Amino acid sequence: MSKLSLDRILQSQGFGTRKYCRSLIEDGEVSIAGEVIDDYRASFDTTDLTFTIFEEDWLYREHVYIVLNKPANFECSRKPSHHPGVLTLLPEQFTWRELQPVGRLDHDTTGMLLMSDDGAFIHAQSSPKRHVPKVYVATTHDPVTPELVAQLLAGVQLHDEPAPLAAQTCRKLDTHALEIVLEQGKYHQVKRMLAAAGNHCSALRRVAIGELMLDSLHLEEGEWAYLDASQLALLKPSND
Numbered sequence: 517m518s519k520l521s522l523d524r525i526l527q528s529q530g531f532g533t534r535k536y537c538r539s540l541i542e543d544g545e546v547s548i549a550g551e552v553i554d555d556y557r558a559s560f561d562t563t564d565l566t567f568t569i570f571e572e573d574w575l576y577r578e579h580v581y582i583v584l585n586k587p588a589n590f591e592c593s594r595k596p597s598h599h600p601g602v603l604t605l606l607p608e609q610f611t612w613r614e615l616q617p618v619g620r621l622d623h624d625t626t627g628m629l630l631m632s633d634d635g636a637f638i639h640a641q642s643s644p645k646r647h648v649p650k651v652y653v654a655t656t657h658d659p660v661t662p663e664l665v666a667q668l669l670a671g672v673q674l675h676d677e678p679a680p681l682a683a684q685t686c687r688k689l690d691t692h693a694l695e696i697v698l699e700q701g702k703y704h705q706v707k708r709m710l711a712a713a714g715n716h717c718s719a720l721r722r723v724a725i726g727e728l729m730l731d732s733l734h735l736e737e738g739e740w741a742y743l744d745a746s747q748l749a750l751l752k753p754s755n756d
């Protein structure tokens with residue numbers, strides 16, 4: 517059992533500074549099990565705790581793990597420069613909780629983006645040693661040929677990489693579309709691999725990470741969802 521005072525609970529969940537959280541409590545904005553709690557020192561077991569604030573119910577979460585169906589024209593950086601940041605698509609509490617993207621997608625790449633405030637999870641997921649496959653659908657400027665697919669599977673040499681990088685799997689989907697699965701997450705990797713193979717990527721969408729498919733989550737672009745334990749378990753290397 518983990519007991520915390522109500523002001524600490526609200527602060528940990530991203531409702532603002534401790535001072536502000538205390539003022540919310542004293543103003544009668546917070547209730548638990550239908551009862552307004554106006555003493556910020558009152559403490560509660562956080563296990564499965566639901567509290568109501570501004571008439572909205574929140575489940576206490578030690579850490580937050582979410583998936584966003586990222587639209588184009590949003591940046592993953594916390595300090596975006598040319599487009600709004602992905603955090604603007606999420607509740608304000610997540611900014612306070614310092615949610616971070618797990619790896620980055622380019623501003624014009626759409627699809628599956630994981631975000632969390634659990635540093636160990638972010639580190640483990642992004643580690644190159646973990647080999648979590650990421651599945652992309654790329655639209656190409658020139659037709660997808662068998663030679664292009666073969667080149668991507670054999671490996672292409674990118675500038676500033678010591679050795680050629682190969683797709684884990686790659687298959688043609690349409691005259692101008694292919695699915696490519698990568699285990700690494702190098703900067704602009706899909707676009708650079710396609711360019712190195714003599715084509716050009718005109719649109720890119722990430723459709724799966726590990727065995728978790730974006731389609732299975734039924735999210736419109738710009739929508740997000742919490743990931744539960746069984747979904748998190750799917751974010752794993754293929755040989756786990």
Ligand code: URA
Nearest residue numbers: 622625704705706707
């Ligand atoms: N590869 C790219 O080129 N861009 C992305 O956003 C992700 C992978």
